[in-house]
Amino acid sequence: MNEIAQNLNQQMQQENPYAYELLSELGKKLFYPKGILTQTAEAKQKAYRFNATIGIATEKDGPMFLPLIQETLTKYAPKDLYPYAPPAGKPELRQLWQEKMLKENPSLMDKSISNPIVTNALTHGLSIIADLFVDENDPFVLPDKLWGNYNFIFGIRRGAKNLTFPFYTAEGSFNTRGMKDTLLSKKDYGKAILLLNFPNNPTGYTPNEQEATEIVTALMEVADQGMNLAVICDDAYFGLFYENSIKESLFSRIADIHPRILAIKVDGATKEDYMWGFRVGFITYGSKFPAVLDGLEKKTLGILRGTISSASHPAQTFVLNALKSTDFQAQKQEKFEVLRKRACKVKQILNHGHYDDAWDYYPFNSGYFMCLKLKGVDAETLRIHLLEQYGVGVISLGESDIRVAFSCVEEQELKNLYDLIYQGFQDLSKQNSSEA
Numbered sequence: 001m002n003e004i005a006q007n008l009n010q011q012m013q014q015e016n017p018y019a020y021e022l023l024s025e026l027g028k029k030l031f032y033p034k035g036i037l038t039q040t041a042e043a044k045q046k047a048y049r050f051n052a053t054i055g056i057a058t059e060k061d062g063p064m065f066l067p068l069i070q071e072t073l074t075k076y077a078p079k080d081l082y083p084y085a086p087p088a089g090k091p092e093l094r095q096l097w098q099e100k101m102l103k104e105n106p107s108l109m110d111k112s113i114s115n116p117i118v119t120n121a122l123t124h125g126l127s128i129i130a131d132l133f134v135d136e137n138d139p140f141v142l143p144d145k146l147w148g149n150y151n152f153i154f155g156i157r158r159g160a161k162n163l164t165f166p167f168y169t170a171e172g173s174f175n176t177r178g179m180k181d182t183l184l185s186k187k188d189y190g191k192a193i194l195l196l197n198f199p200n201n202p203t204g205y206t207p208n209e210q211e212a213t214e215i216v217t218a219l220m221e222v223a224d225q226g227m228n229l230a231v232i233c234d235d236a237y238f239g240l241f242y243e244n245s246i247k248e249s250l251f252s253r254i255a256d257i258h259p260r261i262l263a264i265k266v267d268g269a270t271k272e273d274y275m276w277g278f279r280v281g282f283i284t285y286g287s288k289f290p291a292v293l294d295g296l297e298k299k300t301l302g303i304l305r306g307t308i309s310s311a312s313h314p315a316q317t318f319v320l321n322a323l324k325s326t327d328f329q330a331q332k333q334e335k336f337e338v339l340r341k342r343a344c345k346v347k348q349i350l351n352h353g354h355y356d357d358a359w360d361y362y363p364f365n366s367g368y369f370m371c372l373k374l375k376g377v378d379a380e381t382l383r384i385h386l387l388e389q390y391g392v393g394v395i396s397l398g399e400s401d402i403r404v405a406f407s408c409v410e411e412q413e414l415k416n417l418y419d420l421i422y423q424g425f426q427d428l429s430k431q432n433s434s435e436a
């Protein structure tokens with residue numbers, strides 16, 4: 001194993017062996033090399049005469065560029081677009097994202113967390129975490145209502161053993177008991193990776209205060225029984241809280257609460273700032289132990305360097321500009337209101353009771369989506385029928401669930417949408433009974 005990796009591992013082991021034990025074989029091997037980038041960084045500080053280290057082309061004290069590109073981006077300085085961004089991301093963007101995180105999650109103030117590291121949006125952040133912490137057959141625990149891509153990121157790519165538990169209790173709250181029992185079913189294995197995604201895709205659910213407290217207590221109890229836990233908070237839809245749920249990330253509560261619990265926050269501009277195609281995300285670690293934070297940051301940089309090398313500089317500049325703008329908060333609030341009103345309208349429509357013979361809906365209070373639980377009609381059959389007969393697109397999940405993204409239907413169209421879904425349901429339901 002490389003000497004730098006050995007040193008990082010040793011330092012992590014000395015301060016917190018549990019975090020070290022959570023690493024995958026690849027995670028243990030990773031380090032950040034003292035290669036060209038380190039030499040370039042040194043030259044940037046000291047080479048005042050000629051700096052012939054950088055792997056880009058320059059002229060007139062700036063990066064070389066094609067004027068036809070710059071013409072479309074005149075508001076931006078060439079230095080903020082064309083050169084490589086550092087592998088960890090633009091320092092100013094990292095700092096501002098951290099400040100934003102602390103402002104939106106005040107209970108993080110007295111926690112020990114790393115600086116956010118820039119990724120090529122959340123999917124990439126999650127796949128880095130999978131590389132760092134998952135070996136073949138490692139238990140990967142998550143609720144059964146989930147974003148399907150986790151199967152690829154953790155299962156297909158890294159061979160994790162998916163263990164799901166029912167998302168809701170019979171009463172419709174978050175199933176903390178199921179989470180705890182599923183984790184403890186792997187107690188002998190000694191380690192698990194837990195993924196929690198709130199606001200949730202596909203349900204649109206975020207726990208309330210009591211549920212959040214119960215989740216944290218359950219995790220502490222599991223850790224007290226000797227299990228090492230890497231807890232990933234996928235905060236893709238962070239901030240879109242419309243009702244009485246918690247308004248901070250669970251990461252604030254989980255970061256540095258127990259030596260056996262490593263908290264990991266994966267978030268980004270994708271959904272919360274409506275910049276899906278920009279591909280800017282972040283990874284932040286929470287641990288009391290400085291050598292763990294340092295080791296994980298360097299290992300993360302190592303994998304970044306060995307995969308994408310660095311995320312898009314223009315995209316980072318666009319996000320940075322947004323964060324610095326005095327209009328940012330007001331514009332974000334405006335869009336939040338649009339989505340909140342849609343969520344509210346959906347509840348109003350569903351609570352009328354017109355569709356009660358067709359479906360129940362799962363509790364939702366946040367995010368982009370909500371889910372219907374169909375009564376006696378197959379979800380995929382309904383999805384296809386709606387597409388072919390009514391030109392309505394929804395997502396079918398399993399046998400009975402339909403996900404509706406109110407994020408992409410105007411408030412005044414929502415009634416029409418649910419009426420059409422209901423119409424489609426009735427067509428199939430009638431068909432079923434005439435066949436019976």
Ligand SMILES: Cc1ncc(COP(=O)(O)O)c(C=O)c1O
Binds near residue numbers: 120121
């Ligand atoms: C829960 C969740 N996490 C992560 C992602 C991926 O986000 P990104 O587009 O930033 O990779 C999505 C996208 O749909 C998502 O729903």
